[in-house]
Amino acid sequence: MAALAFVELEEGQAKKSSLEAVSYASEVEGSVTAISFGQMADGELDKIGAAGASKVLHVTDEKLATPNIMAYASAISEAMNKEGSNLLVLAKSSLGDPVAARVAIKTNAAMATNVTELPDTSDGFKVKCSIYTGKAFAITRLSSEKKILGLKKNAISIKEDGGTAEVEAFSPATDDGDFKVQVTNREKATGEILLPEADLVVSGGRGLKGPENWGMIEELAKAIGAATGCSKPVSDMEWRPHHEHVGQTGVKVSPSLYIAVGISGAIQHLAGVNSSKCILVINKDEEAPFFKAADYGVVGDAFEIVPKLTEAIKAQQG
Amino acid sequence: MKILVCITHVPDTTSKISFTDGNTKFDKTGVQYIIGPYDDYALARAVELKEQHGGSITVLNVGEAETEPTIRKALAIGADEAIRVNAFPSDAFFVAKQIASVAKEGAYDLILMGRESIDFNGGQVHSMVGELMGLPSVSPVMVLDIEGSTAKIQREIEGGKEFMELDMPFIAGCQEPIAEWKIPNMRGIMSARSKPLQVVDPTDDGVQADVEVFELPPAKEAVKLVDPENLDELVNLLKNEAKVL
Incomplete structure (x- = not known):
């Protein structure tokens, strides 16, 4: 009996958060089968194996090459039955969340999401879930035999010494009823580091005065390999696209380092970043509430500090 | 067009989160409750769609009697009638079962709710309701337009958006900028008092994910200024x- 891990492929590459799911499943159950849909780039199988899976069920059916929530849920349920899996682990995402909830109903599994740590199995099966938008945790007991866990980013580090995985072609049954939603187009920023996946994030707020000043944010992000984010007023004023909005009603991030530039730190913004491991705040107002939530702070003019910081980082990188 | 809008009754986004009874219960002292912010977007879009296409809006909440002021607020914003399933919303599975049970009776063209509640942030209920009813569910929806029996939708994905078309009925989990929040006016508040609010008993489905104890994150050390x-x-x-x- 192997645990199943859903590995999302992004332009053929396994998402980092999905590899975390593989490693998590491997820590819990030992034996892990991964399931992936569509074209897989060379070398990805090795990564999935190293993360802890011994087998990858690879679905190459053309009808399932692009994400389809209902059809993926059917296929994953079928895979759980086929593998005899009592545990499905996946990363929280716009695809993983709805697929997981549907699989939970199909397989009568108990589901927990925003899971932040390995389970406590000393007395049943309990997981720690982030709730109240990162302001608290719920220790949640899952009582059904089958369990589904949606992981918050950084719940576990990716293993690199798992082993090797073999590919098995998997052709799940498809049902016309699963193809009621027609995706007509997909617009996606290319070549950028995706915000929810990013290990480092640089965010800008109203203190930057206008979209024309984002160059220095992008420069800093580029120097450290970070994704860019923004506060709600910035996306409301359309200085930046909505998918960069970090906060209570936007993207919730949990990177290793979150750098906030010219963001005062309204409670709704903090709700989106409070799971970050380390927070650096740059703001000219020393009374900005964000400093209370920060690990490091620099009080001063962002227009002077950010370019200097980028230079200092580049200098130390040699 | 018949629209069902499901709302949560949740602590205001600025609430201090703390627990009582050995960290097993949420401390409601001094906490103001609101319609879930995402549900509020769903409700606002429902009101706009009703203005454009006619029809009716039913608002549904799974909660105990204390949620009724929140339900009345939804009626004041523009829902025509309300249903409260008289039960504590224990987990996503239980809530989805209740919603599906009510929705099956009503022949709704559209079932709208927020992308997630802001207390448990699960974001599972819309998909579970979809699966229980054999209907598509889409979330998080940023644009929702109806033409005839077809909906045109924009859904947010990581780093961008997806454009989709589907026929009603379906379920949508909503978020900004689908509509602007609506503030109830005096006439709405007055009329909400006399709009029907039906209380129904829950189905006897169990709970699969049970919170045993809550924890608060460790206190943050003081910022190190450089x-x-x-x-x-x-x-x-x-x-x-x-x-x-």
């Missing part, structure tokens, strides 16, 4: 102390 003239020191701290660069 002189803006000494950014090399900052880089050093990020690299060697925090080990994040």
Whole structure:
């Protein structure tokens, strides 16, 4: 009996958060089968194996090459039955969340999401879930035999010494009823580091005065390999696209380092970043509430500090 | 067009989160409750769709009697009638079962709700309701337009958006900028008092994910301020102390 891990492929590459799911499943159950849909780039199988899976069920059916929530849920349920899996682990995402909830109903599994740590199995099966938008945790007991866990980013580090995985072609049954939603187009920023996946994030707020000043944010992000984010007023004023909005009603991030530039730190913004491991705040107002939530702070003019910081980082990188 | 809008009754986004009874219960002292912010977007879009296409809006909440002021607010914003399933919303599975049970009776063209509640942030209920009813569910929806029996939708995905078309009925989990929040006016508040609010008993479905105890994150240490003239020191701290660069 192997645990199943859903590995999302992004332009053929396994998402980092999905590899975390593989490693998590491997820590819990030992034996892990991964399931992936569509074209897989060379070398990805090795990564999935190293993360802890011994087998990858690879679905190459053309009808399932692009994400389809209902059809993926059917296929994953079928895979759980086929593998005899009592545990499905996946990363929280716009695809993983709805697929997981549907699989939970199909397989009568108990589901927990925003899971932040390995389970406590000393007395049943309990997981720690982030709730109240990162302001608290719920220790949640899952009582059904089958369990589904949606992981918050950084719940576990990716293993690199798992082993090797073999590919098995998997052709799940498809049902016309699963193809009621027609995706007509997909617009996606290319070549950028995706915000929810990013290990480092640089965010800008109203203190930057206008979209024309984002160059220095992008420069800093580029120097450290970070994704860019923004506060709600910035996306409301359309200085930046909505998918960069970090906060209570936007993207919730949990990177290793979150750098906030010219963001005062309204409670709704903090709700989106409070799971970050380390927070650096740059703001000219020393009374900005964000400093209370920060690990490091620099009080001063962002227009002077950010370019200097980028230079200092580049200098130390040699 | 018949629209069902499911709302949560949740602590205001600025609430201090704390627990009582040995960290097993949420401490409601001094907490103001609101319609879930995402549900509020769903409701606002429902009101706009009703203005454009006619029809009716039913608002549904799974909750105990204390949620009725929140339900009345939804009626004041523009829902025509309300249903409260008289039960504590224990987990996503239980809530989805209740919603599906009510929705099956009503022949709704559209079932709208927020992308997630802001207390448990699960974001599972819309998909579960979809699966229980054999209907598509889409979330998080940023644009929702109806033409005839077809909906045109924009859904947010990581780093962009997806454009989709589907026929009603279906379920949508909503978020900004689908509509502007609506503030009830005096006439709405007056008329909400006399709009029907039906209380129904829950189905006897069990709970699969049971919270045993709550925890608060450890207190944050005071911020370490670095002189803006000494950014090399900052880089050093990020690299060697925090080990994040």
